[in-house]
Amino acid sequence: SDVNISQAFSRQRRFEPRGPLVNSEFYTGWLDHWGDQHAQVDTQKVSRMLGEMLSMGASYDILYDFNLCSVWQVGNLSSLLDTLSPQGPVRSLYPLSFEEMNQYYGFMLYRTKLPRDLPEDTALISPLNGVHDRAYISVRGVFQGLLERDTTLVMNVTGKQGDQVDVLVENMGRVNFGSKINDFKGLLSNLILGNDVLTDWQIYPLDIDGAIASGWPQSGQRRSPPDPDRGPSDGPVFYQGTLPPNGLAWDTFLRLNEWTKGQVWINGVNLGRYWPKRGPQQTLYVPGPLLSPTQPNNITVLELERAPPHTRVLFMDRPLLNSTSGKTPQLQIEDRQT
Numbered sequence: 001s002d003v004n005i006s007q008a009f010s011r012q013r014r015f016e017p018r019g020p021l022v023n024s025e026f027y028t029g030w031l032d033h034w035g036d037q038h039a040q041v042d043t044q045k046v047s048r049m050l051g052e053m054l055s056m057g058a059s060y061d062i063l064y065d066f067n068l069c070s071v072w073q074v075g076n077l078s079s080l081l082d083t084l085s086p087q088g089p090v091r092s093l094y095p096l097s098f099e100e101m102n103q104y105y106g107f108m109l110y111r112t113k114l115p116r117d118l119p120e121d122t123a124l125i126s127p128l129n130g131v132h133d134r135a136y137i138s139v140r141g142v143f144q145g146l147l148e149r150d151t152t153l154v155m156n157v158t159g160k161q162g163d164q165v166d167v168l169v170e171n172m173g174r175v176n177f178g179s180k181i182n183d184f185k186g187l188l189s190n191l192i193l194g195n196d197v198l199t200d201w202q203i204y205p206l207d208i209d210g211a212i213a214s215g216w217p218q219s220g221q222r223r224s225p226p227d228p229d230r231g232p233s234d235g236p237v238f239y240q241g242t243l244p245p246n247g248l249a250w251d252t253f254l255r256l257n258e259w260t261k262g263q264v265w266i267n268g269v270n271l272g273r274y275w276p277k278r279g280p281q282q283t284l285y286v287p288g289p290l291l292s293p294t295q296p297n298n299i300t301v302l303e304l305e306r307a308p309p310h311t312r313v314l315f316m317d318r319p320l321l322n323s324t325s326g327k328t329p330q331l332q333i334e335d336r337q338t
């Protein structure tokens with residue numbers, strides 16, 4: 001912004017007559033929310049202000065700011081609960097929040113049964129906007145759709161009495177300031193299906209980070225070649241692949257532009273979320289030291305909705321943070337590869 005540096009530091013001197021001049025929040029950028037415009041700070045202003053701070057002897061903390069790889073299906077999330085939720089489910093008449101389950105981040109699976117036959121499309125409703133923040137719903141292993149906080153509070157379900165209903169709930173992050181700071185996660189109120197309140201839940205806490213950090217999925221599980229006749233899978237599915245070592249480990253930017261929404265881990269480290277359709281961020285920063293120059297590098301992807309027909313990811317040499325200007329670099333990379 002247009003802060004006058006010498007004025008700002010003379011204010012600091014009024015309260016702290018001696019000691020180092022420190023700007024503890026020098027913003028070289030600003031955060032992007034999914035679906036918002038990409039935020040950017042004027043480069044000239046940042047470098048001018050940094051120059052002024054350095055010339056005054058001040059310190060600062062900066063606050064923010066190849067190669068295709070194929071991945072193969074490991075399995076869908078519902079079939080991997082033994083690995084991801086070793087302690088098993090908690091039973092509860094009504095849904096419990098993440099906080100009540102002592103799991104504060106990531107994903108939890110809520111499982112129940114259809115209370116009656118539903119031959120026709122029947123509305124599954126989150127009447128009090130109680131899905132925090134996104135719920136992926138399968139009936140008898142078949143993905144039916146999703147509910148999203150503030151956005152999608154109704155979807156349709158069909159099935160038979162007693163069919164297993166899996167509701168995977170994603171915590172999409174917490175606000176750390178302002179009126180929404182008390183932001184509990186999970187199913188915060190009942191889901192209503194037709195005229196029935198869904199009850200008798202088995203709630204599985206999921207330690208996906210823990211499983212991946214301790215070496216899951218093992219190489220044996222991920223060696224099965226992709227089935228050319230299999231269509232794109234729907235619903236939450238894990239994929240795994242290896243990026244061969246190339247002797248170097250430099251900074252790269254991971255792009256999953258044909259994928260829908262999910263989470264990526266590299267060599268056991270949770271890299272972050274991708275959501276290219278909503279954007280504006282299109283790439284995830286892969287710090288060079290995360291990659292091994294000598295061993296195959298393990299990539300794990302949890303796609304929540306729909307993977308592309310060719311399940312591969314791109315390592316790019318530059319970030320792409322503004323989806324509206326995103327077309328060209330991706331085409332150049334693909335041309336170079338073929």
Ligand SMILES: *[C@@H]1O[C@H](CO)[C@@H](O)[C@H](O)[C@H]1NC(C)=O
Nearest residue numbers: 002003004005006007008052
């Ligand atoms: C900042 O303020 C000081 C003193 O008030 C003034 O001398 C200086 O010109 C200002 N600097 C800028 C870049 O406006």
Ligand SMILES: *[C@@H]1O[C@H](CO)[C@@H](O)[C@H](O)[C@H]1NC(C)=O
Nearest residue numbers: 076078079141142143234235
């Ligand atoms: C998930 O995997 C299990 C076991 O392989 C299978 O029975 C089930 O149909 C799968 N569900 C989906 C949605 O593919």
Ligand SMILES: *[C@@H]1O[C@H](CO)[C@@H](O)[C@H](O)[C@H]1NC(C)=O
Nearest residue numbers: 120121122123154155156157
């Ligand atoms: C649910 O199904 C009904 C009947 O097929 C349809 O009219 C309605 O638009 C559907 N609602 C949603 C949210 O898909």
Ligand SMILES: *[C@@H]1O[C@H](CO)[C@@H](O)[C@H](O)[C@H]1NC(C)=O
Nearest residue numbers: 218219267292295296297298
């Ligand atoms: C990748 O995973 C395998 C186990 O499946 C492990 O032996 C190997 O060290 C991992 N690679 C890296 C670079 O961490």
Ligand SMILES: *[C@@H]1O[C@H](CO)[C@@H](O)[C@H](O)[C@H]1NC(C)=O
Nearest residue numbers: 037038039040322323324325
């Ligand atoms: C994002 O891209 C659009 C289209 O090229 C451009 O108009 C806009 O200024 C860009 N925004 C930023 C912050 O770079």
